[in-house]
Amino acid sequence: MSAIARLRNLARNLYWTWHPELIGIFRDLDPVLWREAGHNPIEFLRRLDVAGVEDKTVALALDARISQAFHQMQEYLGQPDTWGARNAGALRTRPVAYFSAEFGLHESLPLYSGGLGVLAGDHLKSASDLGVPLVGVGLFYAEGYFRQRLDDEGWQQEDFLASQVEHLPLDRARDANGDLMHVRVRTRDAEIRAGIWFAQVGRNRLILLDTDVQGNAEENRRLTSQLYGGGPRTRIRQELVLGVGGMHALNALGIRPGVVHLNEGHSAFATLEMARQLMQREGRTFRDVRQKVAAMTVFTSHTPVAAGHDRFDSELVEETLGPLREQLGLTIDELLALGRTRGDDRSERFCMTVVGLRMSQYRNGVSARHGQVTRSMWRGLWPNLPQDMVPIGHITNGVHTASWLAVTLAPLYDRYLGADWRERIDDPRLWDAVERIDDAEFWEQHQILHAHLIEYVRRRLRRQGQPGDEASPPGPDPKALTLGFARRFAPYKRADLLLYDPPRLARILANAERPVQVIYAGKAHPENHEGKKLIQRIVQLMREEPFAGRMFFIEDHDMNVSRHLVQGTDVWLNTPRRPYEACGTSGQKALLNGCLNLSILDGWWAQAYDGRNGFAIGSTDEHADEEQQDSRDAGSLYEVLEREVIPLFYDRDARGVPHGWVARQKWAIRSLAWQFSARRMIMDYTRRCYLPAVGADVASPLSGALTE
Numbered sequence: 001m002s003a004i005a006r007l008r009n010l011a012r013n014l015y016w017t018w019h020p021e022l023i024g025i026f027r028d029l030d031p032v033l034w035r036e037a038g039h040n041p042i043e044f045l046r047r048l049d050v051a052g053v054e055d056k057t058v059a060l061a062l063d064a065r066i067s068q069a070f071h072q073m074q075e076y077l078g079q080p081d082t083w084g085a086r087n088a089g090a091l092r093t094r095p096v097a098y099f100s101a102e103f104g105l106h107e108s109l110p111l112y113s114g115g116l117g118v119l120a121g122d123h124l125k126s127a128s129d130l131g132v133p134l135v136g137v138g139l140f141y142a143e144g145y146f147r148q149r150l151d152d153e154g155w156q157q158e159d160f161l162a163s164q165v166e167h168l169p170l171d172r173a174r175d176a177n178g179d180l181m182h183v184r185v186r187t188r189d190a191e192i193r194a195g196i197w198f199a200q201v202g203r204n205r206l207i208l209l210d211t212d213v214q215g216n217a218e219e220n221r222r223l224t225s226q227l228y229g230g231g232p233r234t235r236i237r238q239e240l241v242l243g244v245g246g247m248h249a250l251n252a253l254g255i256r257p258g259v260v261h262l263n264e265g266h267s268a269f270a271t272l273e274m275a276r277q278l279m280q281r282e283g284r285t286f287r288d289v290r291q292k293v294a295a296m297t298v299f300t301s302h303t304p305v306a307a308g309h310d311r312f313d314s315e316l317v318e319e320t321l322g323p324l325r326e327q328l329g330l331t332i333d334e335l336l337a338l339g340r341t342r343g344d345d346r347s348e349r350f351c352m353t354v355v356g357l358r359m360s361q362y363r364n365g366v367s368a369r370h371g372q373v374t375r376s377m378w379r380g381l382w383p384n385l386p387q388d389m390v391p392i393g394h395i396t397n398g399v400h401t402a403s404w405l406a407v408t409l410a411p412l413y414d415r416y417l418g419a420d421w422r423e424r425i426d427d428p429r430l431w432d433a434v435e436r437i438d439d440a441e442f443w444e445q446h447q448i449l450h451a452h453l454i455e456y457v458r459r460r461l462r463r464q465g466q467p468g469d470e471a472s473p474p475g476p477d478p479k480a481l482t483l484g485f486a487r488r489f490a491p492y493k494r495a496d497l498l499l500y501d502p503p504r505l506a507r508i509l510a511n512a513e514r515p516v517q518v519i520y521a522g523k524a525h526p527e528n529h530e531g532k533k534l535i536q537r538i539v540q541l542m543r544e545e546p547f548a549g550r551m552f553f554i555e556d557h558d559m560n561v562s563r564h565l566v567q568g569t570d571v572w573l574n575t576p577r578r579p580y581e582a583c584g585t586s587g588q589k590a591l592l593n594g595c596l597n598l599s600i601l602d603g604w605w606a607q608a609y610d611g612r613n614g615f616a617i618g619s620t621d622e623h624a625d626e627e628q629q630d631s632r633d634a635g636s637l638y639e640v641l642e643r644e645v646i647p648l649f650y651d652r653d654a655r656g657v658p659h660g661w662v663a664r665q666k667w668a669i670r671s672l673a674w675q676f677s678a679r680r681m682i683m684d685y686t687r688r689c690y691l692p693a694v695g696a697d698v699a700s701p702l703s704g705a706l707t708e
Helices: 003-011 014-018 020-029 031-036 041-047 050-059 063-078 083-087 115-130 232-252 269-282 286-295 314-328 332-337 352-358 368-377 409-417 430-436 439-464 502-509 529-541 559-568 586-592 603-608 626-649 659-672 678-694
Strands: 096-100 134-139 147-150 156-159 182-186 191-201 204-210 259-263 297-300 362-365 481-486 516-521 551-554 571-574 596-600 615-617
Touching: 003 014, 003 020, 003 041, 003 050, 003 063, 014 020, 014 063, 014 115, 014 191, 020 031, 020 041, 020 050, 020 063, 031 041, 050 063, 083 115, 083 678, 096 115, 096 232, 115 134, 115 191, 115 204, 115 259, 115 678, 134 232, 156 529, 182 232, 191 232, 204 232, 232 269, 232 314, 259 269, 259 678, 269 286, 269 314, 269 352, 286 297, 297 678, 314 332, 362 368, 362 678, 368 603, 409 430, 409 439, 430 659, 439 481, 439 551, 439 559, 439 659, 481 559, 481 626, 502 516, 502 626, 516 559, 529 551, 559 586, 571 586, 586 596, 586 603, 586 659, 596 603, 596 626, 596 659, 615 626, 626 659
Parallel strands: 096 134, 096 259, 134 204, 259 297, 297 362, 481 516, 481 571, 516 551, 571 596, 596 615
Antiparallel strands: 147 156, 182 191, 191 204
């Protein structure tokens, strides 16, 4: 097989997204073209001068690397002895169907908006690594989320750009005759057809539904054009296609899942279609099969924010679900009761999260704290139980280590942790070896990553026409303590908490002897004007003295921006208003790379912080008055920066090594990397949810009363 044929084969499987040796091959063939192709190997190979590839691989000594990478992927795909093969054999013929409205696998496949999607992508990757049979089910958004740019006033503008699907690692599903496969879902006023795309994600597959097909009305052709676009009518129809259409797609592809995992309430309609299929196969009623559906269903909630749970008016529910409701043999009131906390309360709107909770037996939040909050939020569904017995547990999110660990750190871990450390990430004893790394060597690696970040930010700022170009103030200072903040700009995340007292912040940032700088990135939902105001406030302030040259905003936040920031900043800042941070996985990505967390004690940090593996803002107290809470937290943030973070960072020996800081970095990795890995997360889901749901003989603390 020729080099170009092997490269094309490698590009078709998203395995390459978490194997830097593969990315390095594409990049080394033509670094400029790799950037211009948006780090997309399909587009890269389309533009590459194929005639000269063979000669180029010889000249650059790439042929052996290509051959080795190709054989490594084949061995990976064919490996029979995986953790899943040994521990989850029951899922081999009855895999997990993992439904999610978004999947963040790589920046070149823009099917995500933020943490929920990236978590779903990490879930798929880690299931593949472990050999846990799992198929993802989502929607193909031709225009993705949106591209962000800021106008002269600092106001966010959105551009929706159509993806060229032929340049993505996706293939059409076809039947035995080679014809394109479609599924159909009915509403009161239309039959909506959806085509099926699929992508290979290592050993597993991602299925994506696309309504832009002939035969659909224009309104329905655009249903899947944008992620989280349109009003309630668009949203509920998207969720009908995702849940009901997704179950149809699995059936059409011959996949009979033993477990259905709903990643948030967007896909809750899948449980109703599961019930319909069981009723048809077994000749039973909805009441008869409902418990069987619940016993196969895992429901994960990700948000303690009320606005994050989709709610619809009853008329819209009937318009969308009427035909399915009739097939289920339910009255309108019976269907609506499935989506209401108080089933007979006609004033209550139909909630997708309630459907997910009612139709599942395995329910969880995504951190210990979030589990508590979720039990409190939804205790009305179990009015006769005390709150601590509400049957909602927690499985804390984790991140896919190989996707987020800096390339230059991997050899260091290879040397000190052993060549097989990637298969032992969840073993706490493995990480004890981090302590043996020489402080100076560890600090040097961190400085290399920091320098890469500074150069990357300068390039991005030049493209934006912001500080860093020749006519503007200088870009980031390579020697300054650098804080990173990158997430959705929702008001509860308080991106502006650091700006609470501008004069005090100015004294912190403008200290010539111990300089500090902040790099921001993130998007606000197009309809979230409060979030846009937060961005504008930051951008306008950073143009003023003394903040100019000390505060920076990177436009168009995506996975590539995140990767640079979590790998190269010194401190990862997270300032949500308690208790609204469900988990906060960006901080977990940062810790892998030696970046210390400075965070509110919420989400994962509430269970992770031990006093010496990072820094905490405030306490676990919550004030009823939001202004009082913000004032207290801002004061604590400034104090921790002034008294702990900055002095420790700048306390250096004669060689410039901050031993106290490095000790904290190393302890953060030792104490946290194993706990907050997606490998551990998938093992938890498999043991506590998937195997019990598929009928394996194992106990599950999520199947009944809560066990912490």
